[in-house]
Amino acid sequence: MNKFLLFLLILLQSSAWAEPAGGELYEQHCAICHGADGKGGVGVPLALESFLESVSDEYLSKTIHVGRPGRVMPSFAELSENEINAIVQHIRGWSKKKAPVYSSQPISGDKEEGSRLYQQKCASCHGVDAQGGTGTGVTFSRPRDLAIIAPALANHGFLQSASDEMIKQTLLHGRKETPMISFIEQGVTERQIDHIVAYLRSLQGHATKKTEGKALPAYLKYESEEDIEATLAALKKAAVGANFRIIREQYLEDGYVEKGKEDKKKIILYFCNFNMLNKALAIDPRVGLFLPCRVTLIEKDNKVSMITINPAAMSQRFNNDELNKICEEMSVLYEEILEEAAL
Secondary structure (H helix, E strand, O other): OOHHHHHHHHHHHHHHHOOOOHHHHHHHHOHHHHOOOOOOOOOOOOOOHHHHOOOOHHHHHHHHHHOOOOEOOOOOOOOOHHHHHHHHHHHHOOOOOOOOOOOOOOOOOOHHHHHHHHHHHOHHHHOOOOOOOOOOOOHHHOOOOOOOOOOOOOEHHHHHHOOHHHHHHHHHHOOOOOOOOOOOOOOOOHHHHHHHHHHHHHOHHHOEOOOOOOOOOOEEEEEEOOOHHHHHHHHHHHHHHOOOEEEEEEEOOEOOEOOOOOOOOEEEEEEEOHHHHHHHHHHOHHHHHOOOEEEEEEEEOOEEEEEEEOHHHHHHHHOEHHHHHHHHHHHHHHHHHHHHHHO
16 A cells, blocks of 8 residues: 555544544533633533532533533533543543542432422422522522522433432532532431432423424514505504513614615614513523514515514523523514504
């Protein structure tokens, strides 16, 4: 074989076998939510010493693979096992201690007694149905003195990732720098903790799983037979009638062409229901990407098109079931306003 071809073959094989760079993969897939240094943001802080001391590599790997359906953390099932392992090792690099290894054996306990204890000791943070705290890790949507929002325990992703022993050890010792306290220090016995673990495991068959929502149009569009001035006036009236406040109107080309030369047949109207906006921001501040409400009006061929983003479609990208509900309500309101303005 030609020496050059042999060298090229070895080079290609070496490239194929090269280990994926965990830091690069983390930066690409994780840093935007968990922070470049792992100190959190929308996602939980991963670099907390008490967190890394209490979670196994298996837990981290499974969490990355399955995510948390309906709870902001998406699934990265498209990543290979080697890529996920590389990310896990990068995260593990923030701790000087070795990863704990937990037994996969189930813990025996009385789930009925565990349910009673859960309501008494856990529900105030994790929710009466273990659905987790409200909001995301972004400060605006949680009290500033909390490092994280209490996770959803009745969640397919969590229960698939966490072993009984890991849950028990977390309850036993708590996690410093988070609201998760040590139950032993609060006078709860180890046997009572077993009961709580048994109760949480019993939720697995009813846990929140990923549901495939129907494909929604990215934008809403209605047409008016009136000219742009009449349509704009009708749109303002319909928005005010739906308890929205008009913020401003501007030409679509404002700032892109010389002032006074904007196309007068292309206008954006901004309006807002501040109660709804604040409620949405408190659930997930990322809605600021498409709120407050704005409708673009374009007159062409004696018709005016009214176009706005579909909040329900945007919300599906954020993996937050609570946000989906309010965004679905917004979409219905948008359609009612546009339909009334088009009449």
